[in-house]
Amino acid sequence: MLAFYNIVFVLLAAQLLVIASPVPPAPSSSSPPSPVTPLSPILPINVGHIQEKLQNIACIIPLLRIFLCLNQGSNQVSVNTPLGAAKGVLTTPGVARFVVRYATAPRWNAPQPVQAWSIPNNDPTALPPGCSQDESFGFAASYSEDCLFAILYVPASLQTLLSGGIPTMVWIHGGSFIVGSATASGLDASKLAEATQSIVAVVQYRLGALGLIPPPSLGGSTNLAVKDVVQSLKFLQGVIPSFGGDPAKITIAGQSSGASMVRALLGVPTANSLFRSAIIESDPMDFGFLKPSSLTNLQNALFSSLSCSTTDTSCLNALPASAFVQAQNIIMNNGANIDPAAGQFEPIRPIVDGSFLATSQDGNSFPSTHKPLLITTVKNEAGLPIGGAYSQPQAVSTYTTNINNTLPDGRGSLILNSNFYASPATADGDAVRVALDTFYTDYFYRCPSLFFARTWSSLGGTVYTGLFVKGATYAGNQYVSYCLGKVCHQDDIYILFGTTPSPTPDQTALTKEIQARWGAFIHNANPNPIPNLYAQWAQATPSDTHTLQLGGSGEAAPGGCTPGFWGDTVKFDWEVYGQ
Structure with a gap:
């Protein structure tokens, strides 16, 4: 970082001397030439005066004023924005963190823009409370309905200084739409911001019933969680120029239900x-x-x-948030019985209302604009629930029972009679759990994602697909022995953010590659860095997704995700239950 400061001061000094130095008049033909004294300064130089001038110049440049204008003896920083002074702290050399409220939202109301820069407890070091949720999961240190905050991680380097407005990646956390926060394990984006030379903003949104299931009497309050994220994007467009960001260069990103939120935003006009x-x-x-x-x-x-009538908003507003968190367990435990389309795994989801969320991004329901996309899955997406349900290897009958119980509508027999998911011949080793992992990973995640990618490409969109075949065990996954040595759901998070505890050399190398590729995509909508030190990542086509193995070599074989099987021979749930 000191080297960065030195280079900046040299550049500013040169600029200052150009500005301060008088341009000598052109000699007249009658004037004798002036004698030249080698290396003689044009003006006497007062080093202290120049340093003061340099500091003044630095403090009016967005990126530099964050890092060169610190309060004396403090790691706190301050930046002027249209909403007032943004106060933050340095997290690592070269990266500053700013926590900010991006909206306010009384219960069941749409988010409203803030009129001033506001931080938790007026403390630049404080992290925000998570949105109301089941606190036993431990995704935040505290929780509140007043939770619409974003955490901005802002880098500074000579590269970002000279590149003009830098891009921003907005990260949307996962958690099945019922849990999660911007402070969840691994989401410190300091290293990611520095490596990608982009601003990284991690945003929160209302969860569960408070975000997605309003009282029936408030018909216009649907999709509040999605509206929260839209408001966060509006907020960021207005303030990131103060931090050196370009509001025209925003990439939205998310994992799990955060990725579902990204997909929803594609359909929000x-x-x-x-x-x-x-x-x-x-x-x-x-x-x-x-x-x-x-x-x-x-x-x-x-x-x-609940103890309130659905039309008694006063009563509903008087209930504590915990009442709704507890009540939503009825849906989480009985979703498929309440409504088959809700299903048993993630029943609380955004609603395609035809106006705000206009398209579903499946079937024939797509937006007219097809933005560049990067779509990834991990090798063992279903490993966590499979390993959690079955701590030991299972008999062959467990496989067929699971398939038929999950797909009792005739799809189960198509699966079991296929060449891709036939029942294991024996239970030798861990064959049954591995087969269940493969099936559910393909069913819920990989095959619909690749189907979507082929469709997006056929509509004229640019899309790249990848498969993580290496990862880093995410917090909690270590308690599921089946996931050890595998790449289970969430095991890509530490790799991307560079927050793997005690990483191996392979994990360090993979993080470097992923951050280089994600950075290239954030900057140029292409995950091939320039210069590209890695394998070329080809775009998906309508017939071939060219899925790059991340942490491996070459492209992944499609297996059961071969065109013509899922989505045609065997229907996805969104096809069965329709929109």
Whole structure:
């Protein structure tokens, strides 16, 4: 970092001397030439005066004023924005963190823009409370309904200084739409911001019933969680220029339900101008989004368990947030029985209402604008639930029972009679759990993602697909022995953010590659860095997704995701239940 400061001061000194030095008049033909004294200064130089001038110049340049204008003896920084002074702290040399409230939202109301820069407890070092959720999962140190905050990680280097406005990646956390926060394990984006030379903003949004299942009497309050994220993008477009960012260079990204949120934003017309590209990691695309009739069924189930009438908003507003968090367990435990389209795994999801969320991004329901996309999954997406349900190797009968119970509508027999997912011949080794892992990974994640990529390409969109075949065990996954040595759901997070605890050399190398590729995509909508020190990543086509193995070599074989099987011979859930 000191080297960066020195280079900057040299450049500014040169600029200052050019500005301060008088241009000598052109000699007249009658004047004798002036004698030249080698190396004589044009003006006497007062070093202290120049240093003061340099400091003044530095403090009016967005990127530099963050890092060169620190409060004396402090790691706190301050930047002027249209909403007032943004106060933050240095997290690592060269990266500053700013926490900010991007909106306010009384219960069941759409988010409202803030009028001033606001931070938790007026403390630049404080992290935000997570949105109301089941606190036993431990995704934040505290929780509140007043939770619409973003955490900005801002880098500084000579490269970003000279490149003009730098891009921004907006990260949307996962958690099945019911848990999660911007402070969840591994989401410190300091290293990611520095490596990609981009601003990284990690945003929070309302969760569960408070974000996606409003009282039936408030019909216009659907998709509040999605509206929260849209408002965060509007907020960021207005303030990132103060940090050296270019509002025209925003990439939205997310993992798991955060990736589903990214996919939803592709279908929100009012969000179209707020970002230019998107990254979708481990999105359970098979589920699709819900239709209004499904929302009605979920509302009836949820609010019938509460002590208030659905039309008594005063009573509903008086209930603690914990009442809704507890009540939504009815939906989480019985989603498929309440409404088959909701399913049993992630029943609380955005609603395709035809206006705000206009398209579902499946079937024939796509937006007219097809932004550049980067879509990835991990090798063992289903390893966590499979290993959690079955701590030991299983008999062959466990495989067939699971398939038939999951797909009792005739799809199960198609699966078992296929060449891709036939029942293991024996239970030798761990064959049954491995087969279940492969099936559910393909069913929920990989095959619908590749189907989506081929469709997006056929519509004229640019899309790249990847498969993580190496990763880093995410917090909690280590307690599921089946996931040890595998790449289970969430095991890409530490790799991307550079937050792997005690990384191996292979993990360090993979992080370097992933950050280089994601950085290239954020900057240029192409995950091939310039110069490209890695294998060329080819675009997907309507017939071949060219899925690059991340942490491996070459492209991944499609297996059961071969065109013509999933989505045709065997229907996805979004096809069965429709929109």
